[in-house]
Amino acid sequence: MSKRGGAETPPGPDGLPLVGSLPEYARDPFGFERRVHREYGDVVRWKVPGGWMYHLADPEHIEHVLVRNNQNYVKGEVFQETLGPVLGNGVLNAEGEFWRRQRHLVEPAFHPDRISTYAEMMVDVTERQTGRWRAGEIRDIHSDMTALTLEIIGRAMFGLDLSDESEEVGEALETVMKASEFSYSDLVPEQIPTPERRRFENAVEDLNRVVARIIKERKRNPTDEDVVSMLLAARDDEGEGMSLRQVRDEVMTLLLAGHETTALALTFTFFLLAQHGDVERKIVRELDEELGGETPTFRDLPNLTYLEQVVKESMRLYPPVPSIVREPVEDDRVGDYRLPAGETVSMSQHVVHRDPRWYDDPMAFRPERWTGDFEQSLPRLAYFPFAAGPRRCIGDRFAMLEARLVLATILQRFHLEQVSGPSMDLRMSITARPKKPVEMKIHEREEWREKQERTEKAVESPAE
Numbered sequence: 001m002s003k004r005g006g007a008e009t010p011p012g013p014d015g016l017p018l019v020g021s022l023p024e025y026a027r028d029p030f031g032f033e034r035r036v037h038r039e040y041g042d043v044v045r046w047k048v049p050g051g052w053m054y055h056l057a058d059p060e061h062i063e064h065v066l067v068r069n070n071q072n073y074v075k076g077e078v079f080q081e082t083l084g085p086v087l088g089n090g091v092l093n094a095e096g097e098f099w100r101r102q103r104h105l106v107e108p109a110f111h112p113d114r115i116s117t118y119a120e121m122m123v124d125v126t127e128r129q130t131g132r133w134r135a136g137e138i139r140d141i142h143s144d145m146t147a148l149t150l151e152i153i154g155r156a157m158f159g160l161d162l163s164d165e166s167e168e169v170g171e172a173l174e175t176v177m178k179a180s181e182f183s184y185s186d187l188v189p190e191q192i193p194t195p196e197r198r199r200f201e202n203a204v205e206d207l208n209r210v211v212a213r214i215i216k217e218r219k220r221n222p223t224d225e226d227v228v229s230m231l232l233a234a235r236d237d238e239g240e241g242m243s244l245r246q247v248r249d250e251v252m253t254l255l256l257a258g259h260e261t262t263a264l265a266l267t268f269t270f271f272l273l274a275q276h277g278d279v280e281r282k283i284v285r286e287l288d289e290e291l292g293g294e295t296p297t298f299r300d301l302p303n304l305t306y307l308e309q310v311v312k313e314s315m316r317l318y319p320p321v322p323s324i325v326r327e328p329v330e331d332d333r334v335g336d337y338r339l340p341a342g343e344t345v346s347m348s349q350h351v352v353h354r355d356p357r358w359y360d361d362p363m364a365f366r367p368e369r370w371t372g373d374f375e376q377s378l379p380r381l382a383y384f385p386f387a388a389g390p391r392r393c394i395g396d397r398f399a400m401l402e403a404r405l406v407l408a409t410i411l412q413r414f415h416l417e418q419v420s421g422p423s424m425d426l427r428m429s430i431t432a433r434p435k436k437p438v439e440m441k442i443h444e445r446e447e448w449r450e451k452q453e454r455t456e457k458a459v460e461s462p463a464e
């Protein structure tokens with residue numbers, strides 16, 4: 001630890017010359033982050049090619065970066081390099097005044113009153129897509145949830161049915177996300193067209209085609225409701241409209257940010273439920289009591305309290321966005337440590353959400369822990385699946401509405417049995433994605449319930 005300007009350099013692993021800790025990180029990013037936190041503490045510095053990564057795990061420090069001193073931070077190089085070629089200067093990537101204006105422009109689409117109007121459509125789409133499921137078949141639930149959330153975001157934001165594009169978008173997204181992982185090919189000079197880079201460019205082309213179709217369709221047939229028409233009609237103080245390039249960037253941002261993460265949250269929840277029959281039975285009981293077999297609606301949600309606890313607990317153990325990165329514009333400090341301008345600061349939900357200082361028995365999937373008192377007692381940034389501060393997720397309410405309605409609709413009718421093994425290997429990109437298909441066997445709820453009752457009876461009276 002060295003001292004400069006009254007603040008110290010944080011401790012951390014030495015790593016190798018040139019590549020630093022990249023090899024170890026690339027082998028197992030989640031394990032690496034957990035290990036350095038355990039061994040070096042709440043502020044750790046480790047070397048990456050061309051710079052340093054500063055890893056923060058104290059909620060107080062994270063609040064400092066994301067909320068209290070947010071004006072000193074930009075999303076920085078990691079964001080620009082990985083997401084820039086896909087999202088351009090959309091609201092997720094933009095900075096400063098330009099970001100503020102764009103955020104303000106898309107905000108009306110996320111007003112609570114407007115969001116509640118999407119509920120019925122969310123349930124309809126879920127019923128229709130899962131109406132094709134057959135008892136006994138084995139399905140890749142991650143791919144199903146991606147198709148489902150893509151159709152929902154297409155209808156909610158753009159007033160369009162994108163179900164025909166779902167395979168193309170799903171595959172392109174997989175390639176784009178793979179390219180955003182840290183890998184050795186990052187060390188190859190940018191001008192060299194590696195096969196990976198060519199695949200990436202083709203994927204961006206595919207996504208561009210889908211976005212171009214959305215914009216073309218809405219230009220031809222504008223509505224009062226959809227975001228594209230809203231963006232095309234927007235004027236700044238000088239009466240200037242938005243460039244077509246900017247409209248493209250915003251549509252791409254909402255299309256991708258608006259479905260991939262929710263698909264992951266749903267996939268992880270089904271994965272957890274498949275291993276915790278007690279939790280699943282408790283949700284089903286709640287659904288029976290509150291809905292009595294009827295289709296869930298927006299008005300039912302305040303009564304589905306256990307379901308909400310389940311979603312929160314699932315995003316604690318498996319946050320779809322596993323870490324957030326920022327770059328200090330000017331030197332900053334957290335506690336005793338200096339965060340130098342221009343370096344990368346990373347804050348990992350994955351690590352903080354599993355910290356035993358905040359979560360008793362942190363690896364246990366225990367939705368019951370999410371009581372009002374417990375939430376009150378948590379440090380503010382000990383739970384941040386949607387980030388915090390001015391750049392908090394704009395779609396948090398939309399996502400929570402969608403996740404609960406989709407789960408309520410599916411769980412009323414189906415039980416999903418895990419067939420691809422009890423572990424979930426994740427790939428760390430901008431989001432945490434399952435490495436392999438998440439295969440599950442579909443059971444009709446009634447048949448599953450009868451089987452459960454028979455098993456329970458047999459356990460209670462084994463002699464019979």
Ligand code: HEM
Pocket residue numbers: 091092093103153253254257258259261262265319320321324325384385386387390391392393394395396398399
């Ligand atoms: C479970 C689902 C979701 C999770 C976990 C999630 C998580 C996040 C996180 C952590 C950020 C902050 C990223 C950063 O600052 O580095 C973010 C930003 C954002 N999210 Fe989400 N998100 C979800 C769903 C959605 C949905 C449904 C939409 C749109 C319909 C959306 C649109 C956005 C946008 C536009 C931003 C950028 C906001 C800004 O910088 O002003 N997200 N999200």
